[in-house]
Amino acid sequence: MDYKAILTQNGYRLSQPRKQVIELLQTSEVALSPQQIHQALQQKNCELGLVSVYRTLELLTELGLVSVVYDPQRNPGYMLSTVGHLHHIVCQECHKAIEFSASNDIDQLVQRVEQETSFQVLDHFLQLFGLCPDCHQKQIAGE
Amino acid sequence: MDYKAILTQNGYRLSQPRKQVIELLQTSEVALSPQQIHQALQQKNCELGLVSVYRTLELLTELGLVSVVYDPQRNPGYMLSTVGHLHHIVCQECHKAIEFSASNDIDQLVQRVEQETSFQVLDHFLQLFGLCPDCHQKQIAGE
DNA sequence: CTCTAATTGAAAATCTTTTTCAATAAGGAC
DNA sequence: GTCCTTATTGAAAAAGATTTTCAATTAGAG
Numbered sequence: 001m002d003y004k005a006i007l008t009q010n011g012y013r014l015s016q017p018r019k020q021v022i023e024l025l026q027t028s029e030v031a032l033s034p035q036q037i038h039q040a041l042q043q044k045n046c047e048l049g050l051v052s053v054y055r056t057l058e059l060l061t062e063l064g065l066v067s068v069v070y071d072p073q074r075n076p077g078y079m080l081s082t083v084g085h086l087h088h089i090v091c092q093e094c095h096k097a098i099e100f101s102a103s104n105d106i107d108q109l110v111q112r113v114e115q116e117t118s119f120q121v122l123d124h125f126l127q128l129f130g131l132c133p134d135c136h137q138k139q140i141a142g143e
Numbered sequence: 144m145d146y147k148a149i150l151t152q153n154g155y156r157l158s159q160p161r162k163q164v165i166e167l168l169q170t171s172e173v174a175l176s177p178q179q180i181h182q183a184l185q186q187k188n189c190e191l192g193l194v195s196v197y198r199t200l201e202l203l204t205e206l207g208l209v210s211v212v213y214d215p216q217r218n219p220g221y222m223l224s225t226v227g228h229l230h231h232i233v234c235q236e237c238h239k240a241i242e243f244s245a246s247n248d249i250d251q252l253v254q255r256v257e258q259e260t261s262f263q264v265l266d267h268f269l270q271l272f273g274l275c276p277d278c279h280q281k282q283i284a285g286e
Numbered sequence: 287c288t289c290t291a292a293t294t295g296a297a298a299a300t301c302t303t304t305t306t307c308a309a310t311a312a313g314g315a316c
Numbered sequence: 317g318t319c320c321t322t323a324t325t326g327a328a329a330a331a332g333a334t335t336t337t338c339a340a341t342t343a344g345a346g
């Protein structure tokens with residue numbers, strides 16, 4: 001994903017902190033908290049403040065480059081997102097998360113709920129939890 | 144709902160703070176934050192500490208009497224829940240929330256995602272946002 | 287009514303997130 | 317490449333939310 005172009009097109013600079021946060025997220029299969037991001041970058045000798053991590057995540061979320069993904073205890077974390085409105089499934093063991101699309105199923109559900117409730121539905125939040133193939137295998141092997 | 148029975152059956156006492164929090168929630172159509180609950184009860188001359196509100200909400204959530212419902216900005220709030228695993232639709236204007244059931248639609252979606260992702264799905268979180276009938280009407284009238 | 291253990295409240299501790307503001311650095315103009 | 321403007325950063329402080337601790341209180345069994 002060309003995050004550089006998206007930043008500049010929206011009038012933002014590609015600063016070191018932004019570059020470092022994005023490059024870290026590119027290597028992570030799990031959603032990371034601001035603190036985790038900060039610590040991971042410190043260990044890589046990237047000298048950036050926790051405040052910048054917060055600011056960077058806020059900006060990237062606003063630009064749609066980053067998604068908020070909740071862990072099984074409903075703590076929010078951050079992941080790079082691909083394009084469009086996608087949802088995530090999160091492993092309850094290792095917290096690995098991947099995206100899935102659900103538009104058709106959701107459309108159907110939304111239609112039914114609109115009829116049932118008389119609400120007009122404009123947005124939704126959906127996330128699944130379960131076991132990734134690896135952790136599922138380990139669980140079977142361990143029993 | 145017989146919250147008294149549920150508390151005692153699980154070995155908990157029906158203390159004043161618990162009673163007051165539950166009775167307040169029974170009157171609310173919107174999810175309330177711990178602070179909002181605390182303030183509302185103070186104004187009713189119920190002398191209870193904010194800490195007790197937190198502890199009560201934690202317990203009631205654990206017992207399934209209370210659900211966590213997120214507002215449009217994804218801030219968590221608390222509402223009394225009916226029985227079973229239900230979902231909520233929240234009005235983006237007035238934050239009024241009501242429950243809806245979605246098991247059939249969800250089952251179908253879960254099945255498809257399991258095939259697509261090879262994850263085993265065990266739990267899910269779904270919430271809809273939109274306009275309640277009242278706010279929808281107001282919006283139409285205002286345009 | 288008494289007694290005991292669960293529960294509470296207040297203060298302190300812990301965390302998380304936001305704000306402030308002077309110092310720094312990105313990137314366009316030359 | 318250098319200069320200049322202004323976005324961006326970092327550190328400290330402030331603000332907020334949540335948890336822990338522990339003595340005092342109270343629910344409810346006997």
